[in-house]
Amino acid sequence: MATPTSPTNNVPFRTTTAMTDEDWTPGEDTSEVTKLFHERLQAWKHACGYLEDYIGATEKLHHSQAKDYEKVLKTVSNPLKEGHHFAQDLGGIAGMFDNIRSNTQGIAKSHTDTEKTLKGSVLPVFERLHTEIKNKQKELTKGAGKGSKNVDKARTASQKHIEKLGQHTATFDSAGGKMTAANDPYVLRRGVMHLLNKQIIEENNNRTDIIAVQNSFSQFEAHVIATLQTGMGQFMQVVNGQSEQQKAIFSDITATCQRIAPDFEWNGFVQRNNTVLIDPSAPPRTVNDVAFPNDRHRATQPMIAGSLEKKGKLLKKYDTNYYVITPSKFLHEYKTDDDFQKEPAPEISLYLPDCLVGAVNGQKFNVKGKDVSGSSIVNKMSISHEFQFKAHTPADAEQWYEVIKAAAGNSAVSTELAPTVSDSAPSSPAVAQGEAVTAEKQSTPLTTTDLPPDTTTAATPVVATGDGSAPVSGVEGKPGQY
Structure with a gap:
């Protein structure tokens, strides 16, 4: 028999196509793969059942x-009538009938022994193989099948959140951007990214399980065929002694079974299902590979984003956080700009049209308003607070101020919220001169005209480097890149 070759060396697999907004789900449907393997095992189980039958x-x-030959034996079991007419020595008529009786009894016994051998030795081979196939089905259901259900559950959660994002981006377009903080498309998009990350983790875990099952099927089927060959070989040895005719018949059946190569069925199976099986050489998916509806909607792109320092209420010291101003006119505070470690829910959300904005004083500016990041009941009970912010440079502070003022509206600008600089004494004539200019700005009434339409889009995001060094500012960046 030819030496079996590895069935995975030249196996054709389908390839995953690039995804669009309309088709954001993965091309690999692991539930279909699991279903296909269930059908495959069912086919092997039925094949084994046929051999058992x-x-x-x-x-x-x-x-x-054996029973029939016992009936035949009864025809010659009695002594010959008038037997005294025949010699009782061996080689005579009486000895001939004795030989007939013993051989007939031997034929009946041989059939009985064959029955017992088939039932006690050959049939258990196929019964054990049947049990192994059943166990393989249970293993598939508890392993890859359970993983496929988790993937479907994660995909359903992602789809619902994407649909919610679509609803509120449409509301943003039709209602002029007025909405709650929880329904801010920017916040919803970050939630989508979080759910997609969880979905892809489930997909990749299940994908690894499916590939392991897929690779093990080749070895399992080789084992199944080898077991079938062993059982049929034993069967041939048992029935071969019955007669030369039966030997020829069952030898042909067994020879046909023996000619089956271990990988013959597997190669045919892969060739017929190359559009469903997974290519193990294809790389795993990442979030960057996913495109979904409204991913780049203008309501999801920040007007300005970066790190600022906020003065605490109790300890009166400045802590650095990540802030963003969205087209929905919210100022959101996050601990970090990472969407994947935990749910990216804002720590604080200020609806700028309802806030008062103080003038810039050096690196500092103040905003007074209510935190609306909680539920509707909590938002009604909340009171206004004055938040004191400090940028990394006076230019960054001016840039943040202009964007906040444009989002809040000039009617919300207050000259009573000018921050103090008691904790930052000037260290050089240049700094003192800058404070003099700031004081001059505070004494000059703020203009009531709106900023030009492109003021918010031209604002350069202030991006924290993440390594403790000074943040990068003054570099024009695209929305959402931070």
């Missing part, structure tokens, strides 16, 4: 033939 029917046939 065949061996069982042959066993019953030999049992019946």
Whole structure:
């Protein structure tokens, strides 16, 4: 018999196509793969069942033939009538009938022994194989099948959140951007990214399980075929002694079974299902590969984003956080700009049209308003607070101030919220001169005209480097890149 070759060396697999907004789900449907393997195991189980039935029917046939030969034996069991007319020595007529009786009894016994051998030695081979296939089905259901359900659950959660994002981006377009902080498309998009990350983790975990199952199926099927060959070989040895005719018949059946290569069925299976099986050489998916509806909607792109320092209420010291101003006119505070470590819910959300904005004083500016990041009931009970912010440079502070003023509206600008600089004494004539200019700005009334339409889009995001060094500012960046 030819040496089996590895079935995975030249296996064709489908390839994953690039995804669009309309088709953001993965091309690999692991639930279909699991279903296909269930059907595959069911086919092998039925094939094994057919052989069990065949061996069982042959066993019953030999049992019946043994009974029939016992009936035949009864025809010659009595002594010959008038037997005294024949010599009782061996080689005579009486000895001939003794030989007939012993051989007939031997034929009946041979059928009985064949029945017992088939039932006790050959049939258990196929019964154990049947049990192994059933266990393989249970293993598939508890392993890859359970992982496929988790993937479907994660995909459903992502789809619902994407649909919610679509609803509120449409509301933003039709209602002029007035909405709650929880329904801010920017916040919803970050939630989508979080759920997609969880979905892809589930997909990749399940994908690894499916590939392991897929690779193990080749070895399992080789084991199944080898077991079938062993069982059929034993069957041939048992029935071969019955007669030369039966030997020729069952030798042909077994020879046909023996000619099956271990990878013959597997290669044919892969060739017929190359559009469903997974290519193990394809790289795992990442969030960057996913495109979904409204991913780049203008309501999801920040007007300005970066790190600022906020003065605490109790300890009166400045802590650095990540802030963003969205087209929905919210100022959101986050601990970090990472969407994946935990749910990216804002720590503080200020609706700027309802806030008072103080003038810039050096690196500092103040905003007074209510935190609306909680539920509707909590938002009604909340009171206004004055938040004191400090940028990394006076230019960054002016840039943040202009964007906040444009989002809040000039009617919300207050000259009573000018921050103090008591904790930052000038260290050089240049700094003192800058404070003099700031004081001059505070004494000059703020203009009531709106900023030009492109003021918010031209504002350069202030991006924290994340390594403790000074943040990068003054570099024009695209929305959402931070």
